[in-house]
Amino acid sequence: MTAAALLQILGEVERGALKPHEAAAKLATLPFEDLGHTRVDHHRSLRTGLPEVIYAAGKTTEQTVAIFGSLRRDGVDVLATRVALETAEALVKAYPEATHNPLARTVAYRSSTSSSGEIRGHVAVVCAGTSDLPAAEEAAVTAETFGAKVTRFTDVGVAGLHRLLASRDELLKADVVVVCAGMEGALPSVVGGLVAVPVIAVPTSVGYGASFGGATALLGMLNSCSPNVSVVNIDNGFGAAYSAVLIARASHRSNV
Amino acid sequence: MTAAALLQILGEVERGALKPHEAAAKLATLPFEDLGHTRVDHHRSLRTGLPEVIYAAGKTTEQTVAIFGSLRRDGVDVLATRVALETAEALVKAYPEATHNPLARTVAYRSSTSSSGEIRGHVAVVCAGTSDLPAAEEAAVTAETFGAKVTRFTDVGVAGLHRLLASRDELLKADVVVVCAGMEGALPSVVGGLVAVPVIAVPTSVGYGASFGGATALLGMLNSCSPNVSVVNIDNGFGAAYSAVLIARASHRSNV
Amino acid sequence: MTAAALLQILGEVERGALKPHEAAAKLATLPFEDLGHTRVDHHRSLRTGLPEVIYAAGKTTEQTVAIFGSLRRDGVDVLATRVALETAEALVKAYPEATHNPLARTVAYRSSTSSSGEIRGHVAVVCAGTSDLPAAEEAAVTAETFGAKVTRFTDVGVAGLHRLLASRDELLKADVVVVCAGMEGALPSVVGGLVAVPVIAVPTSVGYGASFGGATALLGMLNSCSPNVSVVNIDNGFGAAYSAVLIARASHRSNV
Amino acid sequence: MTAAALLQILGEVERGALKPHEAAAKLATLPFEDLGHTRVDHHRSLRTGLPEVIYAAGKTTEQTVAIFGSLRRDGVDVLATRVALETAEALVKAYPEATHNPLARTVAYRSSTSSSGEIRGHVAVVCAGTSDLPAAEEAAVTAETFGAKVTRFTDVGVAGLHRLLASRDELLKADVVVVCAGMEGALPSVVGGLVAVPVIAVPTSVGYGASFGGATALLGMLNSCSPNVSVVNIDNGFGAAYSAVLIARASHRSNV
Amino acid sequence: MTAAALLQILGEVERGALKPHEAAAKLATLPFEDLGHTRVDHHRSLRTGLPEVIYAAGKTTEQTVAIFGSLRRDGVDVLATRVALETAEALVKAYPEATHNPLARTVAYRSSTSSSGEIRGHVAVVCAGTSDLPAAEEAAVTAETFGAKVTRFTDVGVAGLHRLLASRDELLKADVVVVCAGMEGALPSVVGGLVAVPVIAVPTSVGYGASFGGATALLGMLNSCSPNVSVVNIDNGFGAAYSAVLIARASHRSNV
């Protein structure tokens, strides 16, 4: 059933051709989603005001370029994640105003409308070692594309606490903290003990041997003794930033 | 939104107080499920014609007795699974017409209406060893309560193929076969190679050491080299029988 | 012992050279399978009426082409699965009437006899995301080659329920549903709650990090709270379709 | 080094007995935490304004009662989690104004000062089945004790979507959603697709066989296809509520 | 089909009522196993000359006593393994000539015929620590009941090689060695390097923490750098002895 079909039913009620109770019976099983069918693709974006996101892993360059272009034509901001180098180059060639971040493996497009917008909330992105940077940058670029201010804290692993403690004052200014760490994944617990805001932990696949591709860091973070820590999938900088932006926005509005 | 609310909107359209397109906008987000809210509890049962099922594990005796009675009063057949002995005795005391199967840990109630019904489909329940009987009986009782004919094949493990091969002719008469096995879980593959109907495999927690509570049997069944095998959770005789009954009914109707 | 040998024994009985009880003793340990030895290869196919299947993974192009040709010459339908591109091209070159589906990685051959046959049963193939398409297409092509009608429902993941709910009416027409999903593998539970027929769930290896190559989706599906769900191995679209076709045929005959 | 020692150093500087650069050298390695040593216990509570929390598992009744009393005397609100029945009864006997929630296994004490306070933020606590209630109630009681408004949505598992969809309007009013589910853990993905706020997922140990004590639900949630989902440890209703309250407060302030 | 049925067919051939080729067609699908059906229970025992074995775990005392008595009446030797104390006492009370070994959790019955028999082969049972004795004794008692000579080597773990090396000469006399070890499971590798006969390794559930109930010992034994080591399930002293006896017998005959 389409919107047209619904209007037809309602029109019949208006004309008296259909009784309300008859219409109610028809509508009881209404696949109402069909009404919004053409909006489904943009449903999340419209509701949250956040850009459209393309997860490029497993898509061909052609598919990614086509989807990117289709979304961009609709005037919404677009963020492509996990973009292979070849695909990224094709995107930037096709849409020169798009920005490629090779470390984060992202290509972002912000329309002039959106990019004129004010900054909404402050996300800290903390990263244990330089090897964790791909996940951390994916988080940082996502948060920036989604309109948040981002402060990066790099290479502040727990084996040298001085580096983290030295940044505590800066860290305390953020509305929410994304922490990326591999190996033993201890950093979110330490950061969680220093701040009074939510911490989103991103285990990374950095490590070898008994790191089991990030599973050890993941398990460590889930067992954090700091109660303000929640966790996303291994290397999922995007997901961490998505939740972080929702939190930062709410916090930001409250600080105005 | 309730049915009353829907009728009110439609009434306003009928009276001309609301334009069709205005009503359409309101209905676009209509939580239509509320209309059917009072049917939710019996939704699956009504649609499939199968009895209501109570998973008694984790429920108190009082809760189980109360729910059982409530469903029974609605005239539907009721099957309670994973019923502890104490709870089973309370159920049978409260509803003497209910049947308790201690091995299967089930209590079943079939109304006179349903129990007069014809048998619909034929389910074979095959079981590798006597220790697998609890899962097998749960499957058998479920299938019988749901109206299928059940033939049991017990203690036909693969280490003594003669026993299974001797029953082949009988086995070939079933519309679908449920196979319960623990330890290495090899029986579904062998049965799958003998029959031409779907096989639902139930790994059981029977075993010790590297059986890991049934995980080994589960993994073995998922890797079956017989293509007509699908698998349910460890010890889930109920779930296997549920799918089996749906299959047997369809097959049965086609054999009439 | 060969058929000739059996005939010799029976001939001796006929001639009175051997007493029935003596012959019985000899036949008690009769490796009767030897009689049917040359039919072994076609045993399953003859019994079920389904095509021969070649699992091409791990076979050389030469081996696959040879087996395909041998089966085809016997007049049976043939389906090769997990066919690498190079092998597929060799098959189509050798047997131009065969059909290659690159997404499904299948090559199918249907004889004029079989393809004239009527459609037997209706299988819905539902797929959570575009990345799940290889498994879904393997299921769809298998079901079609085996003579079923197939309806595809693509990209209806649980994070956007509208898309699935909008297709509910179509979905309800199927005799059985195959559901392919990776990541958290939640789709079979949701579909299982919407339909009244068996659901065969196919976990896919789509995902990263804690998806552990499909193990997470597999475990999720095995724990489905919908009782009409059974599960096959990761990415095993073929196996799901095999069981689904057996179910759909039975259902179909019953609907005639 | 104590506060007295620090004052002594500073006094020496004031008197000119120590040069600033000499004092700086001494202070460079200052274990400044000693200064705040007696505040350590209340550090988190003072900073966040949230109650003190006692994790009672693994503590004796005597220890728990003593710690509870000590904290209460300091005038702060107190929440004890994972409280065994015997311990809970001892707590309520000792501190009659404390509230015991047997399902949540919590004992909470709110001082008259704090309990007069306004509600700060709105947390939805969603729960797949009645067996998930202990984790859900732990989350709900925690959030309430921490000053948030809580709305509970119980028994809305994905196998019967009608129940959840019927509550969508209510759900959309929350600032943050805590979702508790065992078995396949699919509910957070579905809820995440319906709302535009952060979702904190709590896998529960509800299930059997291949649920592996909640590991399956945990893995499923970590692989959620909804990007606004983050996850805490199995059965960790407290931790989910802790993060949720921090989010809800920020959101709440912004809505004023 | 029964033996009677077969005789009937053969009788018809004898009488000329059935042609040999017609009988051959019928017999091609003959479920010949039915002929031997009543021998199934004693099939393995009769073929190998080894005693009947009852795996008592999961059987009630009544069931175990009944089966034990039934087998004993047939004149065969009987070995019951994994016998709970209560059941063992009932067995010995019912059959005073049976022998209960509490450490091995076995009850054995050897008929006067069999026990008069000669010793057939020599099995060494080696055990790393005193905690491994239950598995080792299960192996030793099994081998003895099955007619082998057994030499025990106890408490010869690899952390004190002197103890093992001091027994090397004795060890070299065995036809096969069963090695039981928990924790890191290193002993089979060391023993395998000292002897020139097959080693059957039994991982035991002895250990704590990362021994994971014997899984660590199991994995270690499977990775043994000694090529003459094969492995059975955790704590499966019976299975190890079963294979060992088969090997020792063959070796023994060859030494005569």
Next chain:
Amino acid sequence: MTAAALLQILGEVERGALKPHEAAAKLATLPFEDLGHTRVDHHRSLRTGLPEVIYAAGKTTEQTVAIFGSLRRDGVDVLATRVALETAEALVKAYPEATHNPLARTVAYRSSTSSSGEIRGHVAVVCAGTSDLPAAEEAAVTAETFGAKVTRFTDVGVAGLHRLLASRDELLKADVVVVCAGMEGALPSVVGGLVAVPVIAVPTSVGYGASFGGATALLGMLNSCSPNVSVVNIDNGFGAAYSAVLIARASHRSNV
């Protein structure tokens, strides 16, 4: 301490320069192994009379060729396993009398002395599917090189029992059976139920998805319900054959 040193001590005793009890004290800590140091490399081969084996995986072509040549010069038979194609070609080029089996990935050299030897024992090598052939051939070639007669049974998986049952008579002639199977690893249980000799099970890495590289087959075999089954590492055809040869030899001598 060297042999020279030992002789010196004994010489001193002979000369009366050292008292027996003084010499005993010195010898108590004698590292006697040093005496045999130069024989260590050939120790196992000399003791068992079996060929030297080179595990070529992880060795360079140069290293493998050098070791092979060194052993060959000592007049012993040599078997190299896991030989990459390039290395195999180099070996055959260097030692034209060596035999390369590409499927088994072996290169074997038997001296004229040894190859004239009689066959010692009979090993059956059974294999579930053609994909399991590499492990099966490694076992077969190993057993042949070690002097056993080998009978191969290929493609007799449990999904088509006819094929295996048809070979039962042949199978019963072997002194020991090596069974190679991947996927669910059910074949050793079935074979174990048919024969009265030891079965050495080789799980193979054949399979996909939940076969987890052979772990599922491994676990299945360890849980075999046939008591005469023991297991070696995944794909370890060599190890299985090594134990099998030791068993077959003992059996063979006994059959003379």
Next chain:
Amino acid sequence: MTAAALLQILGEVERGALKPHEAAAKLATLPFEDLGHTRVDHHRSLRTGLPEVIYAAGKTTEQTVAIFGSLRRDGVDVLATRVALETAEALVKAYPEATHNPLARTVAYRSSTSSSGEIRGHVAVVCAGTSDLPAAEEAAVTAETFGAKVTRFTDVGVAGLHRLLASRDELLKADVVVVCAGMEGALPSVVGGLVAVPVIAVPTSVGYGASFGGATALLGMLNSCSPNVSVVNIDNGFGAAYSAVLIARASHRSNV
């Protein structure tokens, strides 16, 4: 071969009845360990000067009391670990000079000789939470019984760094640090970054859900980003202290 036998050989050499080279051949395979057989039990203790240790888990009270008494009579110090309460009470009753530590589950006996000895080395025992105390106390008591000075640092988990940092100066005085932690196991990494001596990490089984009985802490510690961390088994306070004492002694001697 016994000492007597050795003396006999040497006597024959002395008498000229045996030539040195003949004796050398006999001694080449001498199981010299037999000479020291009665010293085996005290071998480790004599060599290291450390007390004898009884691992009481899995031993009966009677066995433990008997072994304890036997060792004590030999004049060596004795430490029993993992002692159940009942056994501990029996030990203290039998040997009143023994000391029972219920938290550590140890019973220790130090002879007047040994206890007069000087302190040898300084071991710090650090513990993340009060629930980790059993493992920490087992380590502390072990180190003290073995003659080391022990300093305890309790409840200094990483979620509140102030507590640990405040103790840094004290911590720096130790020769080696044992760190016990459950949950995410992050503390050894942080401690390892603060000190310049070896850290022995003890994962504890403290935690729930995804702590998997201490496996998460174990994995985290193995992946520590501090290079001076090595790890022992879960809850193995004894083993950590054993290595720590060996290290502390060496360090201590060097500090004299």
Next chain:
Amino acid sequence: MTAAALLQILGEVERGALKPHEAAAKLATLPFEDLGHTRVDHHRSLRTGLPEVIYAAGKTTEQTVAIFGSLRRDGVDVLATRVALETAEALVKAYPEATHNPLARTVAYRSSTSSSGEIRGHVAVVCAGTSDLPAAEEAAVTAETFGAKVTRFTDVGVAGLHRLLASRDELLKADVVVVCAGMEGALPSVVGGLVAVPVIAVPTSVGYGASFGGATALLGMLNSCSPNVSVVNIDNGFGAAYSAVLIARASHRSNV
């Protein structure tokens, strides 16, 4: 806060512009680490006197060369581990005095100052098979670069104990033993039983099938029955040597 800021505060105290108690309040939250910020990078090296270490895995050749050069300019010794061949060649080309060890994958630079230093402590590096050499050499080179004497014991696996026992005297001279082993990882237990010093065990990824990339060796070592064994991550020769050097130094000083 910087050192300048601290001096300013202290200056204000000196001038009387700030009271000591006011300054104390400010300093209570002093991020004192900032004072030492520029020393952070060399903190560990300065404190321990050990060289700087670069973990080159995951760094580009350019990055590694730049960091190496920067550290070298500071006059400290430098050790780069896990260096790919291409990077190693670039390092040696840039810094010809650096030493490349291809087997260990290390590049080391020792300044003339440090290399003149005396040897401090004696580390034995024991290795089960030649395939374990990369980890063993990483350990040996690390220990040598850090100033220890290293003795290597290669190819002394437990399947041929003679080789290890023959080296016992040499082994007993070391202050600490690093043992590298793959497969079943049994060697550290055996070595631990022979020596009276700490053993650091390094599981290696050598093996196949159920070695699971070194996890089996890791688990085996953690369950060692020798109490003087502690363990590091799979293939972590560097970490083992780091702890070993700290131990050897302490021991060495004590032996002077």
